[in-house]
Amino acid sequence: MDLTAPQPPAELFSLKGRTALVTGASSGLGARFALLLAEAGADVVATARRADRLAELGRLHPAITPLPGDIDSPDDRRRIVTEATGEATGWDRVDIVVNNAGMSGPLRAEEEEPDDVLRLLSVNLVAAYALTRDLVMAADSPSGMSVVNVASILGLVSGAPVGGAGYASSKAGLIGLTRELAGQWGRRGVRVNALAPGWFPSEMTAGLFADERSAGWVDRNTMVGRPGADHELDTALLFLVSPASSYCTGQVLAVDGGWTAR
Template identity: 35%
Template sequence: MKNYFDLTGRVAVITGASSGLGVQMAKALANQGADIAILARRKEKLEQAAKEIAALGVKCIPVKCDITDTAQIEEAKKEILAKLGRIDILVNSAGTGGVAPTVDVSDEMLMNEINIDLVGTFKMARAVAPEMIKQGFGRIINIASMYGLVGNMIAPSAAYHAAKGGVVNLTRALAAEWGKDGITVNSICPGYFVTELTESTLKTEQFAAYAKGAIPVGRYGDEGELDSTVIYLASPASNFVTGMNIAVDGGYTCI
């Protein structure tokens, strides 16, 4: 019997993994046998998440890192290579999501969205690619958003849309550049999932009513419903899939 999704012997790096979707995806990859490095800015939360992941029977190291800071990324990479020996999979999950009418968006808010969601994703991919090129294998999975594919009429967030739209096309560009090196680059475009970051918006009466009509399946995403997509894109089963942006959104972008 063949396990199409076995990741034993692989090392996965997940950013934004002190809470929410990042932790969920780290656990999903650990459950397939990958050793894990989780990166975020909040050391205490990272350490707690690392304990939970290590309990699944794999190595897991917490690495404090601000993905907008090139020097910190280089230090994090050195630590991961020293402790885990290689980097096979990168999941760029760190992100933010400011909501405000465009006319009220300050320069600071605009640049914060772009620096975390787009520039940080670029810098992490740039940092790990040399290791992947050396070994002739790599999987880069960018967590974009369905808002990188479409606009919306309920929660004005043009800066976020712009940054995530950049991630969508960055994914295509890196896939085209690194395909010859054995690296696949794909993105997942999640729909509405309740996390620490989104809870205050999604749990309002107005938004819940809107979502019921806007999402064909009639609900928000549940915990764990991104797991199978990240496992597939990290695994040998997706060897011939690259440059794709896969919406996991309950059908939001199909209408």
């Protein structure tokens, strides 16, 4: 597809003929993202540590290939890259990378040890960088690849009293990584953008929304007066990974109900 020429609207968001890899795909937003990309026409490699959850996801759509692994493990990362781009799959490269895997930590800095922060940075930032770098290097020609790093509004603004120093640092680092890789790889035809969700119900935020006070805090401080619904990230992700955003790279798209515009 010639991305410098106008395209029919129906084709701008189509992912037919493209291969996507989604990390952290065993539940929550990651599982939804994998299904979304499959429905848009992509062949999807879904990876996460929980093999049973991935198997369930694979049964929901024939275009989803479960590939269990821990992206924080160098050996597992190498295996994921090899299997996602090898003869077994029939694909010679991954066209779309969605770095969704992540973890949270203690909310109070006084309770968060330096080792806790190192673990968060390793999983949320370093592993995403290493996997993306390896996938780009594995491609004979990476032109046309699209990378989306799932960051957070906590990489843009303070979330105190709900947030976490290590988590916020990892997401701010992911945003910086997004801009730098976009700059380094733009002339090679690789686009790198970040999606920064606001407050959405998930496994990671279950405790926050189960507490009446913290749930009310989200409602009061979000311009639209409520948390996001899962489907409200769908079109943002599809825009960033598809030809619809062909002239968009190095950007951070906040989908947050107006939180960061306060």
